[in-house]
Amino acid sequence: xxxxxxxxGIAGRAVLVVALAGLALACSRQKLSFDDLRQRYMxxxxxxxxxxxxxxxxxxxxxxxxxxVQKEWETMNKAADRTYLWNxxxxxxxxxxxxxxxxxxxxxxxxxxxxxAYATPASKFYKNDSLKxxxxxxxxxxxxxxxxxxxxxxxxxWDWIIGMPYSMNRIIASLYDELTPEQRAKYIEAxxxxxxxxxxxxxxxxxxxxxxxxxxxxxxxLAQDEAKIKMGVDGLGxxxxxxxxxxxxxxxxxxxxxxxxxxxxxxxxxxLADLTTISSLLHGSQWQLPEQYSDMLGSWxxxxxxxxxxxxxxxxxxRGREITRVTDHSTGRSILMSAxxxxxxxxxxxxxRVMGIVKYNILxxxxxxxxxxxxxxxxxPEVRAFLADSTIxxxxxxxxxxxxxxxxxxxxxxxxxALGLALSSSRIQNYETLDSENKGAxxxxxxxxxxxxxxxxxxxxxxxxxxxxxxxxxxxxxAQQTHKVQNYEFGKGVLYVDGYKSPHAWVGGASLxxxxxxxxxxxxELSTLEAKKSWLMAGEEVVALGAxxxxxxxxxxxxxxxxxxLSPGKPxxxxxxxxxxxxxxxxxAPVVASWAYLQGPDASYSVGYYFPDKAPVKLLRxxxxxxxxxxxxxxxxxxxxxDYVSVWFDHGKNxxxxxxxxxxxxxxxxxxxxxxxxxxxxxxxxxxxxxxAATIPGVGVTGVNFWEAGQVPALQxxxxxxxxxxSAPASVIVRSKGGELEVGVSDPTQLxxxxxxVGLPMSVSAVSVGNPDVEVVxxxxxxxxxxxxxxxxxxxxxxxKQ
Numbered sequence: 066x067x068x069x070x071x072x073x074g075i076a077g078r079a080v081l082v083v084a085l086a087g088l089a090l091a092c093s094r095q096k097l098s099f100d101d102l103r104q105r106y107m108x109x110x111x112x113x114x115x116x117x118x119x120x121x122x123x124x125x126x127x128x129x130x131x132x133x134v135q136k137e138w139e140t141m142n143k144a145a146d147r148t149y150l151w152n153x154x155x156x157x158x159x160x161x162x163x164x165x166x167x168x169x170x171x172x173x174x175x176x177x178x179x180x181x182a183y184a185t186p187a188s189k190f191y192k193n194d195s196l197k198x199x200x201x202x203x204x205x206x207x208x209x210x211x212x213x214x215x216x217x218x219x220x221x222x223w224d225w226i227i228g229m230p231y232s233m234n235r236i237i238a239s240l241y242d243e244l245t246p247e248q249r250a251k252y253i254e255a256x257x258x259x260x261x262x263x264x265x266x267x268x269x270x271x272x273x274x275x276x277x278x279x280x281x282x283x284x285x286x287l288a289q290d291e292a293k294i295k296m297g298v299d300g301l302g303x304x305x306x307x308x309x310x311x312x313x314x315x316x317x318x319x320x321x322x323x324x325x326x327x328x329x330x331x332x333x334x335x336x337l338a339d340l341t342t343i344s345s346l347l348h349g350s351q352w353q354l355p356e357q358y359s360d361m362l363g364s365w366x367x368x369x370x371x372x373x374x375x376x377x378x379x380x381x382x383x384r385g386r387e388i389t390r391v392t393d394h395s396t397g398r399s400i401l402m403s404a405x406x407x408x409x410x411x412x413x414x415x416x417x418r419v420m421g422i423v424k425y426n427i428l429x430x431x432x433x434x435x436x437x438x439x440x441x442x443x444x445x446p447e448v449r450a451f452l453a454d455s456t457i458x459x460x461x462x463x464x465x466x467x468x469x470x471x472x473x474x475x476x477x478x479x480x481x482x483a484l485g486l487a488l489s490s491s492r493i494q495n496y497e498t499l500d501s502e503n504k505g506a507x508x509x510x511x512x513x514x515x516x517x518x519x520x521x522x523x524x525x526x527x528x529x530x531x532x533x534x535x536x537x538x539x540x541x542x543x544a545q546q547t548h549k550v551q552n553y554e555f556g557k558g559v560l561y562v563d564g565y566k567s568p569h570a571w572v573g574g575a576s577l578x579x580x581x582x583x584x585x586x587x588x589x590e591l592s593t594l595e596a597k598k599s600w601l602m603a604g605e606e607v608v609a610l611g612a613x614x615x616x617x618x619x620x621x622x623x624x625x626x627x628x629x630x631l632s633p634g635k636p637x638x639x640x641x642x643x644x645x646x647x648x649x650x651x652x653x654a655p656v657v658a659s660w661a662y663l664q665g666p667d668a669s670y671s672v673g674y675y676f677p678d679k680a681p682v683k684l685l686r687x688x689x690x691x692x693x694x695x696x697x698x699x700x701x702x703x704x705x706x707x708d709y710v711s712v713w714f715d716h717g718k719n720x721x722x723x724x725x726x727x728x729x730x731x732x733x734x735x736x737x738x739x740x741x742x743x744x745x746x747x748x749x750x751x752x753x754x755x756x757x758a759a760t761i762p763g764v765g766v767t768g769v770n771f772w773e774a775g776q777v778p779a780l781q782x783x784x785x786x787x788x789x790x791x792s793a794p795a796s797v798i799v800r801s802k803g804g805e806l807e808v809g810v811s812d813p814t815q816l817x818x819x820x821x822x823v824g825l826p827m828s829v830s831a832v833s834v835g836n837p838d839v840e841v842v843x844x845x846x847x848x849x850x851x852x853x854x855x856x857x858x859x860x861x862x863x864x865x866k867q
Contacts, residue, residue, distance in 0.1 A: 097350040099289040105346055106283060107238055111185040112442030118187055122437045123445060127187045134182040134190060137175045143199060150203055151175065159220065166220040169211045170228050176203050177232035180239035187442075197243055204236060208251065214258040225259040227273065230280040237287050253288045256280075263300035270312035271322045272332035272339075274304050279339045282347070294352050301343075304336075305358045309857065317859055318369035319471035322385070325494035325566060327472035327487075329369055330384035330396045337362075337370065338399060341406040348410065359407075363415040366404045371422050372467040372476050374400065375483040375517040377430025381524050382474055382487035382515060386503035389697040392525035394432050398439035401426055405448070420451075421460030427452065428459050432521050464579040466602065470815070470858030473510070473572050475583045477602035481669070481732030484607055485515035486539070486600060488585045490572035492815070494564045495590065501698035505534045507548050512585050512598050514539030514607070516731050519669025520632050527705040528630055530691040536711050538627045541611060543592040545620040565590040571772060573813030573858045575796040580604070582768030582798045584757065584813060593617045596624075599757040601768040603800075606761060607729040608747050608768075613754030614716055614723035624725045626674060626682065626712040627663070635666045639684060639710055640735055647686040647710070655681035655715065660742040662735045663710055673730030673738030674712060677747060680725065685711045724752050750789075751777040758789070769797045770813075779826050787826025787846065795821045795853075798860075804867050805833065809860040812853035823849045829865035839863045 107113075116123060142150055149157050155167040179200045182190040190196050210216075212233075218225040233256050237249055244252075263269070263277040278300040285293025307316045314320050322328035340362060347353050373380045379397040381388045387396070401423050408419040427435045440448045451457065463478040473493040475486040487510050489495035495510035497503060515524065516538070535544055567588045574583035580603035587596045594616040601608040609626075616622050631637045639647040640662040646653055661674045661684065676682060688708050693700025716723040728747055730738055750758035750769070758769040758777045769777055769789050776790035791797065794814055800807045810823055820840075828845035838861045842848040851861050 095349060095351075099286055102286045102346065102350060103238055103241060106286060107184060108443055109342065109346065109441065110181060110235065110238075112187060114186045116187050116442055117446065120445065122434075123187065123442055125437070126442065127185065130178075130182060130185075131189050134179050134188075134196075137179060138196060138199065141175075141199060141203065143202070147206065150206065166218075166224050169207075170224045170232075172203070172207060173212065173229055173232045173236070176200050176207070177235040177239075180236045184239035197240065200236070201240065201243065201248075204248075204252065208255065213251070213255045218259050222265060223273075226265045227260075227276045227280065230256050230260050230284065231276075234280060234283045234287060238283070241287070249287070253284060256284060263296060269303070271304065271320075271328075272336035273322075275301065275336045275339050275343075279343050282343060282352075298347070298352055298354065301340075301354070301358070305361050314365060314369060315471040315857070317468065317470050317857065318365075318372065319469040319474070320369055320383075321472055321493075323497060323499075325492070325564075326385045326497045327383045327469070327474055327493065328385045329373060329472075330379040330381075330393075330400065331387040332385070333369070333383075334379070334396055334399055334403075337365070337403045337407075341403045344410065345406060359410055360412070362407045363411040363419070366407050366419055367415065370400050370404060371419070371462070372465070372478075373485075374426050375478070376521055377401065377426045377432070377435075378517065378521065378525065380476070380485040380515060380517070382485045382509070382513065383469075383472070386497045386499055386506070388506075388509075388524075389503045389529050389693070390699050394430060394521070394525050395438075397426070397430070398433075398435055401435070402439045402441075405451070418460075421458055422462050424452065424457060425459035425461050429461075430521065432525075466576045466579050466581040468574060468576045468581060468583075468858075468860065470573050470811070470813075473585075475574065475576075475581060475600075475602075477581060477607065478579075479605050479732075481518070481605055483517040484602065484729070484731070485517070486583055487511075487513045487515070488572050488583070490567050490585070491570045492566070492572075494566050497564065502696075504696045505548070507534060507590065508537050508540045508542055511537075511540045511542070511589075512587060513537045514600075514609075514627075514729070516627070516629075516672060516729070518672075518731050519667065520630075520665065522632065523630055526630070526633075527691070527693075527707055529696060530693045530700070530705045531689045531707040532628065532630065532709065533689065533711070536623075536625050536628045536713065538625055538629075539609070541587060541594070541596045541598065541614060541622065541624045543589055543594050543616065543618065543620050544623045546589075546592055546618075548591065570814040570816055571794055573796065573811060573815070574600075574770070575768070575798040575809040575811040575860045577798055577800055577807055577809050577860075577862060580764070580766050580798065580800065582770060582796055584770035584772075584796060586772065592620070594622060597754055597757060597770075597772055599759075599768075599770045601759045601761065601766070603761050603766040603768075604764040605730065605732065606741075606747070607731075608749075608759045608761065609725070609727050609729065610749065610752045610757045610759065611725040612722070612752045612757060614720050614725075617719055619718050621718055622716040622720050622723070624714040624716065626714065626727050627672060627729065628709055628711040629663055629672065631708040631710065632665070632670065633707070635670070637666075637670075637708075637710070638664045639686060640664060641684070643735070643739065647684060650686050650688055650708075652685040652687075653683060655683055657681050660738050661712060662738050663712075664735060668732055668734050671732070671734070673733040673735070673741065675728040675730060675738065675742045675747070677726050677728070677745070677749060678724075680714060683713055683715055685709075685713075687711075722754065726752060748780065750779065765800050765802045767799045769799075771795045771797070776824075788824070789826070790822075790824040792822040793817055793819070795823065795851075796860075797823055799825065801827070801867065806847075806865040806867050807862060808847075808849065808865075809862045810839070810849065810851045810853075811858055811860045812856060813858055815856070815858045818854045821851045821853055823851060825849075827867070829867055831866045832863065833866050834862075834864035836861050836863045 282297035322332040378393040473488040489510035569586035
């Protein structure tokens with residue numbers, strides 16, 4: 066099938082005709098003056114002189130900015146003999162956050178806010194001489210007492226190399242004509258002292274590198290120094306490439322930062338935002354980014370970012386520790402805005418695809434006003450016109466399946482829902498806790514399943530402050546172990562934390578355009594618990610299998626089928642085979658049933674559960690409380706209260722080769738769930754420590770995870786009853802539909818050097834779409850020899866006529 070995405074490993078197609086006036090910038094280069102570029106930089110920051118002062122959103126935005134500046138100005142210490150600029154703790158000393166030089170970073174940041182207000186035509190402080198004087202006096206005090214070549218850097222490198230230079234650039238640009246040449250020169254000299262280049266040791270990769278380059282480019286514009294601009298532009302070359310280890314973008318769309326953390330929606334968000342800003346800032350100038358950079362930005366947007374966006378939310382599983390800082394929809398809106406800006410200067414076929422998907426996500430996100438919360442002031446009229454233009458169709462990209470093998474993440478987007486699967490391995494860390502953020506995230510990379518449906522606020526409405534961290538959906542967990550809530554601070558020599566990585570490499574799977582088979586050989590961080598876990602995702606269902614569940618710590622082991630936060634103020638009920646249970650908070654005894662159902666206000670909020678083995682399950686409805694300050698330094702003491710429903714298998718203490726099997730049916734009605742269970746709509750072919758396999762006959766898809774060489778029984782094939790076999794550990798997915806057979810094979814271990822031979826009990830007549838890494842050894846029964854060496858976990862797909 067075809068996808069609306071251009072480079073998901075399947076053919077894309079242009080679906081839009083973009084007719085937005087001014088959408089594409091001129092491609093010709095011209096020699097722009099430093100003053101021209103400085104004015105463009107300030108227009109990006111302030112909205113420029115042509116901003117519409119009758120626009121209610123713009124008026125509200127600048128009123129909020131002015132309110133903050135008013136407070137900062139009023140509380141500023143203006144005494145001639147002052148020893149500080151503000152008397153709150155973060156400005157007087159650095160004790161609030163060990164190793165953070167907040168007494169330097171915070172005052173400079175506040176002076177930047179005030180300076181920008183002075184330079185903003187729509188601000189009530191525009192060209193306010195008193196404000197100007199106080200900002201310049203404040204800068205002189207900072208230079209004399211805190212920030213100059215006479216004051217060595219200390220504490221966290223980020224503040225000196227990235228944070229402070231950003232604020233200093235904004236101050237100098239905003240007050241450029243008000244500062245003396247000597248003042249401009251010494252402030253730029255101070256920035257140079259702390260951040261002389263773009264290659265800070267240990268942090269010159271990914272977003273950190275891009276931030277350094279952007280800062281240097283702006284510094285070059287302000288200093289009227291071509292060499293600095295060139296240093297910044299040339300420095301980007303190390304990031305406009307694909308990597309095969311460590312930080313950066315991988316060819317499969319994965320983005321890793323801090324060595325082992327999936328961070329597309331964290332550092333990757335900031336990186337994309339700055340790259341698009343740099344591109345816009347320099348576009349058409351003599352320093353315009355090379356065309357291949359713009360092409361790669363388009364590829365990243367399509368292949369790395371948009372597959373992780375669902376109705377405006379960017380999936381938490383690729384946001385690192387930022388899940389406790391900002392919501393998924395806040396990140397999603399930022400990325401959609403960046404994607405829009407990339408599309409404006411992309412090739413027509415990329416532009417059309419991206420614009421359609423961006424528009425769909427903006428319109429589908431009903432939680433807030435995109436224009437009011439995400440669009441830069443200068444682009445508000447343009448984006449409004451884009452959203453109102455009926456000739457630009459909003460395009461839902463589903464259905465699709467996207468495998469991010471190099472960051473252990475899987476996305477399954479079905480018509481009614483999307484599911485994100487967060488795994489970890491010997492290559493990818495299971496979570497990051499750092500700088501007083503994301504505390505208690507111990508199991509977020511242990512096979513957590515994120516269901517995205519009509520409840521758009523499921524993960525953004527205090528979820529991480531109130532959820533039971535030992536009952537995250539999808540995980541198999543030592544329910545009684547105790548983790549210490551640890552925190553790691555940035556400090557001398559601390560750039561990030563080398564945390565827990567599993568000893569097992571078998572993590573990943575095989576995928577086709579809109580379905581996939583994933584697996585994880587799980588080993589718990591603090592206990593003896595191990596398990597083989599698999600997921601077959603196709604059609605409108607997710608089949609979950611568990612085997613080889615072993616533990617010897619004399620503590621209870623659980624597999625969490627699901628934990629859902631109940632949207633406040635909306636009606637919910639819990640059904641077991643049609644009978645309502647848990648009308649109020651409480652826990653059921655083990656229930657033997659073939660299906661259960663969480664019924665929300667409508668089917669889009671609801672989830673069906675099918676249990677093929679009728680194994681006993683437990684259900685819980687509870688009210689949970691929490692405070693954001695308990696998990697992030699950006700939180701507060703206010704108590705949050707949310708209701709949850711959990712469904713799980715209790716494997717007991719010290720299980721030996723325990724198993725589980727369940728099917729998730731998000732978006733199904735109760736009647737559809739009942740009918741699905743009565744029809745036995747899934748066939749489990751194997752669920753052992755050696756192999757896990759299932760077939761969904763309704764969509765003709767079979768998935769097999771071979772944890773070792775072996776074979777599993779297959780449904781009747783046209784070459785006779787037989788088996789599916791593999792000569793080595795592998796993941797295999799097969800679809801038979803309409804006279805065509807598709808087969809996908811991968812090596813999730815990413816370690817094997819020799820080809821993998823896969824046998825299937827069916828016959829084919831011809832190869833319709835070949836693959837250079839797949840040799841057809843036999844057509845009846847079908848036997849394939851698949852080269853996996855160097856494949857980095859990707860799926861080799863071949864198609865046949867039956």
